[in-house]
Amino acid sequence: MRVQEMQQREDFLPILSRTLERGFSMWLGASVEVHAEPAPGRQTWLLQPFLSACYVPGADRRVRRFLRDSIAFTAVTRRAPLQYAGGVALTTAAGLRLAGRPCFALTPSLEGAAHTLVVPGNLRVRLFDFAARRSLVLLKDGFSSQSMRREVETRAEAGASSLPILRHADDWTWFEEPLFDGYALARCPPWLPRAALEERAFEILRAWTSARLRVQGVSSWAAEKLESVEALCQRLPRSRSGSGDRIVRFATALARQTSPLEEITVGRTHGDFQAGNVLVSRDGGRVVVIDWEHAGERMCDYDPLVYELGARRGPSIIVEQVRRFLGGEPWRRLGHEALWDVRRRRALLAAFLLEDLLWFTQADLGGPFTRESAGLRMRLARSDALLGALSDRGAS
Template sequence: MRISVLQQREPFGAILEATLAEFCRQVWNQPATVQWREHGSARARPANGGQLWLCNPYLNAIFVPEANRAIFDPIRREFARSVVAWRRLAQRAYVHMSLSRAGAPFAAQASLCIAPGLPNAEQLLIIPGNHKIRVLDYASQSVYGIVKQGFSADFMQREIEARRTAETLGLPVPALQQVGETGLWFKERYLSGTPINRLASDGERKAAEHTAMAALQRLLAATTREEGIEDYVARQAETARALIAASHLLSNAQRDSLLRVIGRIHGLVAAHQQALGGKIQTALTHGDFQPGNILQNQDGTWLIDWEYSARRQSGYDALVLHLGARAPHGLAQRIYALLAGTEPDQTNILTTWPGLDWHNRQARQIYLAIFLLEELVLHVQENANSLFRRPGQGLLTLEHELWPALQAASA
């Protein structure tokens, strides 16, 4: 999630200040004062002899003006080639200008002052995210992930546990090098790769996607277990209801609508569960299996960002990828097309994915209904934060898609 979006959702500057100050104290044993300034940074000057850092909220990058240009490789890989063809030339030019020594101060929209300054700052790149902040250290070829101050450590704990399991199974994940005693930060191997939706070669993209799917299927094979459908759905529904009731971000009308969806899903599954013999296969899932989290570089294909990992139905990751669920707009129409057989190439993932009986229409309806419930749980968990000023756009969009999506799934 980009800084420009985070600023709308939360008091980003205050969170960044507190997180980086605590990180300096815990990890580098260096007390530091961090000051965020929201203004153009071309003429910014560090206060009290501190160290100036430039922030580009669109490239999601914070760095010192003297930065080693090599640290920007992950940014170039992610942003230099737009997924929209007509934007590519302009976006490539903007990225080049924004990361140049001359252009960076003018493209920056905010700045940080850190006092005392960090050693080897020209080798560091700070990348804020949804639940954590990453500090990339090019010199040591390591990356630190730090839970944002005021945020639950639950997502980081999920990520650490899932990645340890994935590493044990030989999945292509960056190696964890250290985990803080508090569980609020970790250190991992440095990785710079191109998200597969930014690859120019369609063949290379498909090959990387296939490699990533094969890796996740090894994870499924090692963690799958059979559960009663009603018990599983009841647990998911209970979690969703509790989070919805506790949310300060939802209106009463939104709560009522979401609770009705949960009731409808519960009823649909109860009515048709015998299509699967009353059982469903669950497994440890990645949780955010989408092209932006599949990276390709000279060393191969990599799976990153495991913070949404959890035990879910075995087909969850395949459904996230195939339905483009991380961009919920149009989800109902994609589900309708999937069940109606009108979408192209629908036989590639779901018909062969472990744990899915995709040739059984009633079974498909159950999988999709449960998937919508699992998606709702993920989005309300993501928004269960007292610091948030507004719900994330993903939850708002999903809310509008849920009823038509459920109707499409049960038609």
């Protein structure tokens, strides 16, 4: 999630400051203060909004390379040359200095700050130490620890399919992991075989998810999902009760459209399976899946559909992808009869959108957010378009 969206839906800087005070103090074994304003005697850290990262002026080459690799490459061929040139320019020492703006300041100064990077996220803040080759993952102040506990426990089960947890807090407020030297699949360079690496990521996913499958009648499944949505909406702040009503209406309409499936297979899922959560080593020899904080039991097609529909990529992508799927595009990730029967395709998509609506509603209760996420707002704003696409007339 971009810093800009975090700033729009939470008290960003105070939350970041309290989280970093806790993290840096634990890291150094001494009290550290985080200040909102730079001043003489304080160590100033810059924020690069486009990269959603904080660093000190004079960040060393390891920090710069990590940031370059997070933005320089793209799978979109027509955009690749310009993106590479821009990504390289943006992450030079001069580029980071010019594009960064003061975000916070530390006292005392952090020794080795030049090889340290702070990356705020939706639920957590990551501190990267490129000299020690480790990352400290901190639960944001005031946020639910459930996601951290789920991450640690799930990664213990996933084993070599993910990065190991080196140590973690008993209260689930932080964990430490090794740094991975490579790229996110979404940003892997063109000389690596992206399609083959993507298939290996799906093999990892299938091996993990296929162990605990069960079949359930779709009517009871949809009723349970709708009940969960309603219960979550009861917990929304009073200021957001209107959006809660819209969520329940949308969920009710989706639940009604699942009946042609008759049965649905459910099992454990990653919950946020996308190319940004797949890491590839620099030589392409190793693939790992990260960020398991949303793992849980869902319809077994949930992860492949998140990936194929681009459900985490942008506000309008999912609507177009739903139409493509309903139009008969054969997606090899879904190897069952729902591919060929338009009624079952509509029902499968309705089930997915219901599951995904529950996902976004649940995620919005994970912290002191003041407004919906962009993903949830888009789904509510486009609910009529999505329901229209799922109707007989919309799919014809």
